[in-house]
Amino acid sequence: MKTPKGLQPLLDDGVIDEVLRPLKSGKEASVYVVRAGDAVICAKVYKDMAQRSFQARVQYQEGRKVRGSRQARAVGKASKFGRRQQEEDWKNTEVDALYKLAAAGVCVPQPHGYFNGVLLMSLITDEAGFSAPRLGEVELTADTARTYHARLIRDVVRMLCVDVIHGDLSEYNVLVAPDGPVIIDFPQVVSAAGNNAARAMLLRDVHNLRDTLSRFAPELLHTYHGEEMWALHERGELTPDTVLTGKFVFDEHQADVRAVMLSIEDARQEALIRQQGRDAAEQD
Numbered sequence: 001m002k003t004p005k006g007l008q009p010l011l012d013d014g015v016i017d018e019v020l021r022p023l024k025s026g027k028e029a030s031v032y033v034v035r036a037g038d039a040v041i042c043a044k045v046y047k048d049m050a051q052r053s054f055q056a057r058v059q060y061q062e063g064r065k066v067r068g069s070r071q072a073r074a075v076g077k078a079s080k081f082g083r084r085q086q087e088e089d090w091k092n093t094e095v096d097a098l099y100k101l102a103a104a105g106v107c108v109p110q111p112h113g114y115f116n117g118v119l120l121m122s123l124i125t126d127e128a129g130f131s132a133p134r135l136g137e138v139e140l141t142a143d144t145a146r147t148y149h150a151r152l153i154r155d156v157v158r159m160l161c162v163d164v165i166h167g168d169l170s171e172y173n174v175l176v177a178p179d180g181p182v183i184i185d186f187p188q189v190v191s192a193a194g195n196n197a198a199r200a201m202l203l204r205d206v207h208n209l210r211d212t213l214s215r216f217a218p219e220l221l222h223t224y225h226g227e228e229m230w231a232l233h234e235r236g237e238l239t240p241d242t243v244l245t246g247k248f249v250f251d252e253h254q255a256d257v258r259a260v261m262l263s264i265e266d267a268r269q270e271a272l273i274r275q276q277g278r279d280a281a282e283q284d
Contacts (some may be wrong), residue, residue, distance in 0.1 A: 004032060006045035009116045016043065016120070023123075023131060028187060033123060033131075044119040046091050067162050090131050094187040095119055097164060103164045106155045107182045107239065122184050124175045135181060135212060136171030145216035148181050155183060156202070156239045160233055165190050165198055169205035171212040192233065199230050224248035224261055 003011065010016045018035040025031070029046045094113045098121065099275055102108055112120035124132040140148065152174065157168065166173075168191055173185040191197045206226030214220040223246030231248070232238040 004030065004045060006030075006116075007032065007034070007043055010034075010043070013115070015113070015115050019043075028185075032142065034118070034120075036112070039112075040123055042109065042121050042123045044121065046087075046117060046119075069099060078214070090187050091117060092235070094185075097186040097189045098230075101159060101164060101183075101186070104158050107151070107180065108159050108186075109184060124177050124184075126176070127178045132175040132177050134172055135176055136172040138176050140213070140216045140274055142217045144211040144243060146220070148176075149209065149213045149220055151180050152183070153206070153229075153244060155181075156209075156225075157229055157238065157242060157244070160192055160202065160229060161238060161240045163192050165192050165195075165202050166205050167186055167201045170208040171219060174209075202226055202230055222246075 001019060001021065003116040007016065007019055011019070016034045020033040020035060020040065022054060023031040023033050023042060027047075029044050030045045032045065034041060034043045052173055061241045095111070096272050098108055098111045098119070102110055109121040112122065114120070126132050135148070156166070156169070166183065166186065168185065169183065173183065175182045175184055175282055190198055190201055192202070195201070203226040206229075210220050210225070225244050225246050227250075228244050228246065229242070232242060
């Protein structure tokens, strides 16, 4: 096959020895199977920023740290340099997350380095050595579905314990290896502590997994692991080894809207009185 432009520098530098075949192509990147010495691994080549939109990324980027003040100003002004910086930060986020999650014991592809904008990582295969299928492409027994659900929930807990929420977790970015599910694709991860939408994203991730696996084990539909783990996380009681029950008691008390509105009005009146006092003092 013709060598992809993004992989030629890695061949020239001897980082990889051969490009074997394309694996998949998406909006964000193209993934290839490559050989590095005796190892067969994956190479994720990110697409040019001109081919993709940053609009859908806004909710994910809240709370992310920008590496310097100049970069922060450029990103804020949406300059050409700022767009390039935003693009580089998007790539670095996935690389950093992959190393962090692998170290935390989450079932993810093992990273093999990041070179010239290309992420190298382990190739996830099935028992026959072919590329592993996605979770949404396999038929499962009820027992296997329950086992996969428990393992994925455990991994989501471990992610949350290191302040990471996947943000786009579904049957499409979970691969099924011989020893169980492996979570992939992390450029959109968010900080649990730094993003106002973190809870909503976590619940969406967990509910997506629940809905997918409940096709084989219907009782999973009546579990609330996302709500349970977030409540424990907020109280500082969640650990990587926490055993969840899937049970959660929802707060059904109605908010006292009238009391809230009265408090707002009281605060508004106090601010108005203080402003009138300052205006009178200036006139004197």
